[in-house]
Amino acid sequence: MKYLARKFGMLIFTLFVSMSINFFLPRLMPGDPAKALMDRMEGVEAEKLESVRAAFGLDTKDSLPVQYGKYLLNTVKGDLGISLSRFPMPVSSVLASALPWTIGLMGLCTIIGFSIGTLLGIWAAWKRQTKLASFTVGFFTFIRSFPYFWLGLFLIYIFSFKLKVFPLGGAFSVDQTRGSAGWWLSVVQHGILPAFTITLSSIGAWLLMMRNNMINVLAEEFITLAIAKGLPMQRIRLMYAARNAILPSVTGFAMSFGFIVGGGLITEMVFAYPGMGYMLYQAVNAKDYPLMQAIFLIIAASVLVANFLADIAIMLLDPRVRDGAK
Amino acid sequence: MHADAILELRNLKAGYATNAGFVRAVDDVSLTLHRGEFLGIAGESGCGKSTLAYSIMRLLRDNARIESGSIIFDGTDITSLDEKAMNEYRWTRMAMVFQSAMNALNPVLSVEEQLVDAVLAHKQVTRADAKKTAMEMLELVDINPERIASYPHQLSGGMRQRVMIAMALLLKPDLLIMDEPTTALDVVVQRSILQKIEELRRIFGFSVIFITHDLSLLVEISDSLAIMYAGKICEYGPSREVYASPDHPYTKGLMNAFPTLTGPISRMGGIEGQAPSLLSPPPGCRFAPRCSVAIDACTKEVPLLQVTSPGRLCACRLCGGNHE
């Protein structure tokens, strides 16, 4: 229990640090980004100007600590400011429309990628003398070296442009009425390529990690004892080898989740998939700072929560951690 | 082969394939173990004793393998059996206790799971029955059966080792191979473990091959003693006799190397030099470079084990054995 409490404390604190980064970054930048932005926006309405100044904390007579406090309070309440590129829509509404797409895409791909990658890793370690295993490892290693977005571009080129099998982008067909069966079908159709891109790129990481873990575990003495006991190979492979090898994988998953999320964001940008990633892309290009920062915060929060869930998983899987022995 | 011999090794050669060549850790070893006999195998680190233990149970993996020779268990040659056939013997007829129980026990499974799966792998019984057998075994090794639900890291070193012993005896094997089972424990715990083994042996009547580098342990409890050096057995005989009057210069050196608790204080002896590389062993007798009584002929030909007196073997030119 102490273990979980400590991890939860870290979660809250890191969230706090992320919010602070959001607060201080615009105020630390050289020059005056707010003024530069305002200069660029000609003939702008008074309210918009107000929001821009508020976003950069230029308007208030409040001292810095007070501004900070107000900002923290607002953020926790869910008030993330007004979007500049979609004025006067509040940032939280913009996010709410994008979030489901990202969760759907990323969630699905992470689960599939992790499962396939881990299973392949177990297989690759067990059969590591065979050519097929070596080739698989090599293939996925090569795929991993490609920048995420390039893989997406390449797939679009082949499948959408040349072969015209899949659509060029977006998440659904605008011709269908939302919620209809046809619409759901188009969702699946639009989702296949982006999902494929993310999954393909991430499988490699799991595969390699699990394979290395398995190889290390298979050299341990308790495997020899299991063989000496005459246990069936299936049980040795799963309950003795894989069960131990997966522990560092779960830890590794937690640590690299941030990286995976990054990859997912980029894939969305390439496919114009209307999730957080694409929204971020548009926000960057439109210099919509409030929206950009809010997206950063939400992403940071989700990564932190995922990490926490992984910590719980480790606790359930490893009896040594449960007793605080580690 | 004797009628009551449970294990016979004939010219066994085994070792490791490395980039530099084949390291023959077990070089032409032959011995016979009778039913109920307690054989101690003693030698320095790296002399091949563990490789010998693993070979008997056919546990050599990766780049380790049996090169030639045969292992006859209860009349059957098990040297080349396939894994499926070998599993009939594993744990039911022969079992092993490893050196480090912390490393040999699966950290994520409870003691119960690890004991029960050994039973269920070989016997068609219910889980409840298997658990009952396991708990009975734990009692025999003086562990509270309630602790069966514990995980390895929750037990003390001595308890873990006793769990290992209980696990090994679950299926009442004929042969128990113990690879330095007490090396990682303190002397007090060592003694209690050894006493427990003796007690269990009286109850179940199994044979034991006990491997160690600590000669003092073996002298009291073993029936016979084999001394290994650089992959070969250099002396063999009833332990009392070997202890009282060792034939081989190496054994003599070993006996001098540990002080007695009683008697006059004498200067402790040692054996100068280091054990040879098993990759390219020296010509002739392997102990010759370190032997104080070696003569020129010792480096020319390898001395074979010869009978020096009834039941005693020695591989040395100077202890009465002649070479071929």
Next chain:
Amino acid sequence: MIRDFFKTLVKNRKSLSGLVLLGFFVLVALFAPLLAPYPPKTDRIEHTTLIEENKSDPEVLNEEAEGQNREKSVYTVTITQKYEKTTEYFPTRAKPSKDHILGTNHAGNDLFSQIIMGTRVSLFVGLATGLFVTFISLSLALLSGYLGGILDDVISFVTNVFLVIPGLPLMIVIGTYVPMHGVLPIILILSLTSWPYPTRLLRSQVLTLKNRDFVRASKMIGERTLFLIFREILPNMISIVMSEFFTVSLSAILGEATLEFIGVGNITVVSWGTILYWAQANGAILMGAWWWFLPPGLLIALTGTAFVLINFGIDEISNPRLRKR
């Protein structure tokens, strides 16, 4: 020990191929100006020839005698030069041709030259970030792991906090605020998001080594701390430090390309990433202009593969179990 490590590295097949590949790219980067057919940002070829030159007769303005043996005169001569200048503009968005092996981009710049010159920037950013981060994380790891105490607690805590904050969104947010002059900002931003992971990894390695008997033995003899760090601990960390260096460099190259692609980096610099940015901004895929976006991606992947191969080799050296039998 260090020499042995490098010798083994070269003997291992995987790392050798990785090193050769990397070496190839480094050579291209070094000799880029010589290898590129045109300057990367040029969009034309200019030929200027002198057709005629007319020199008029001297027109004396002033003549003076100075003393007995000296004479001074001032005269003007007018020279008229006639030039012929042909400007050949490169075609824009052109397909690969004899003159332009990989075609041209939207501004008429030769893509092949851009790719060659881009090697310099991408490689430099990647390796510089790798070096910088390795230096920082190693220093922090040694301070934290070896000296322990409060310093260790503080450094570990900060590391753990920044470890979980997702890198890419952070880079994007910082990148849009920071004015981009040259490539230094990108290197700094990449470093800022890459340092936690290696620091943590190296720190645990330092801790393991610190408790090894040979280090404790040296300490007991009374060797000084600096000696222990540089002669006992560091040499035993070479493989993991090198492995981290290549890992960080790899992710830096990918990171730079990603940032440029999104438009957060410095898009005036010519790198593989900016080429892709312009490709995307001009709808290269929709035009079917595979020669525009395929090569940069492939090169990034090849460079990445080089690093990964080297790392494979390092892994196999330090963990013999991973070697093929």
